[in-house]
Amino acid sequence: MRLLWALCAVLFSFQQAFAATVPLIVVSPKDLNNQTSATLSCNYTNPASPVTRTFWKKNGKDIESTKKDGEKVFIEYTISKIETNSGKYTCVFQSQDIAAEANIEVKRPPHIVAHKHSENANENDKAVLVCECHSYPLATDWNWVKILETGEETSITNGTERYLIKHTPYNSTLTIEDLNNDDAAVYECIGQNDLGHSSDKIQLRVRSRLAALWPFLGIVAEVIILVTIIFIYEKRRKPDEINDDDDSGSAPLKSNSAANHKDKNVRQRNSN
Ligand SMILES: *[C@@H]1O[C@H](CO)[C@@H](O)[C@H](O)[C@H]1NC(C)=O
Numbered sequence: 001m002r003l004l005w006a007l008c009a010v011l012f013s014f015q016q017a018f019a020a021t022v023p024l025i026v027v028s029p030k031d032l033n034n035q036t037s038a039t040l041s042c043n044y045t046n047p048a049s050p051v052t053r054t055f056w057k058k059n060g061k062d063i064e065s066t067k068k069d070g071e072k073v074f075i076e077y078t079i080s081k082i083e084t085n086s087g088k089y090t091c092v093f094q095s096q097d098i099a100a101e102a103n104i105e106v107k108r109p110p111h112i113v114a115h116k117h118s119e120n121a122n123e124n125d126k127a128v129l130v131c132e133c134h135s136y137p138l139a140t141d142w143n144w145v146k147i148l149e150t151g152e153e154t155s156i157t158n159g160t161e162r163y164l165i166k167h168t169p170y171n172s173t174l175t176i177e178d179l180n181n182d183d184a185a186v187y188e189c190i191g192q193n194d195l196g197h198s199s200d201k202i203q204l205r206v207r208s209r210l211a212a213l214w215p216f217l218g219i220v221a222e223v224i225i226l227v228t229i230i231f232i233y234e235k236r237r238k239p240d241e242i243n244d245d246d247d248s249g250s251a252p253l254k255s256n257s258a259a260n261h262k263d264k265n266v267r268q269r270n271s272n
């Protein structure tokens with residue numbers, strides 16, 4: 001029994017001593033949800049070895065401007081606009097041989113942005129509409145809605161009709177195969193995470209096959225008109241040319257010229 005007590009006492013004191021000296025980074029605030037601005041801080045107690053350099057990282061990338069040499073154990077970083085600066089922030093305390101770090105997640109509802117706000121595609125072709133999530137945490141859920149000019153909205157189900165929807169954590173793609181006139185509409189993509197949702201819109205225009213042909217038909221029409229004009233012009237010009245240097249012209253003129261020739265011949269013979 002006494003031995004057991006002694007053992008417990010040793011264990012307890014060992015734990016106390018360990019807890020008092022274990023390196024620890026206390027972050028503040030723990031997480032940030034849906035705020036406009038904030039100051040993040042890290043307090044490093046009982047560093048294992050002297051700190052030589054401190055800095056912050058955002059989404060795993062060093063923020064160069066925060067790099068400072070020196071034996072600092074308390075650092076802060078101010079985010080003025082969380083709206084455009086959400087992400088996973090990390091404070092880093094670098095020692096000679098080791099780096100200690102801790103994370104603070106700065107979250108907001110998704111910021112969804114259409115890759116292009118307007119798309120033009122030809123009938124029978126396919127359209128690919130893309131929306132991206134530009135915030136942290138990324139959208140965990142995506143939805144697509146078709147909005148007709150009348151305001152009527154229909155939710156799009158993957159795999160129905162000619163629709164194919166694909167998500168990655170960063171974006172969502174709606175592909176519409178074999179386009180027809182009814183596909184011309186506004187498509188809304190909605191991204192959602194734990195803090196809320198947001199959306200963006202894409203206007204899809206569908207050109208009919210004939211419309212796609214118009215420029216070509218225009219050129220063809222121009223060529224036909226030109227050829228016709230040239231043809232008519234040539235036809236009207238032809239009779240004069242024939243009379244000028246051909247003997248098979250109209251009857252009265254021919255006899256005249258024949259008579260002239262005869263006259264000339266006669267006169268030539270006479271002069272001889
Ligand atoms: C850091 O934490 C230690 C231990 O909890 C505390 O004594 C100290 O005041 C803190 N430093 C700052 C700047 O908050």
Ligand SMILES: *[C@@H]1O[C@H](CO)[C@@H](O)[C@H](O)[C@H]1NC(C)=O
Pocket residue numbers: 158159164165166167
């Ligand atoms: C939609 O369906 C296709 C094929 O059935 C599948 O590959 C894809 O992962 C589905 N997309 C979603 C978002 O479930």
Ligand SMILES: *[C@@H]1O[C@H](CO)[C@@H](O)[C@H](O)[C@H]1NC(C)=O
Pocket residue numbers: 130168170171173
């Ligand atoms: C969507 O995101 C993935 C992953 O980052 C990327 O590989 C892909 O190219 C993106 N798709 C589009 C259409 O931008």
Ligand SMILES: *[C@@H]1O[C@H](CO)[C@@H](O)[C@H](O)[C@H]1NC(C)=O
Pocket residue numbers: 034109194195196
């Ligand atoms: C986030 O903030 C916006 C505007 O400040 C508010 O409308 C929304 O309800 C908030 N969301 C959460 C989950 O607190």
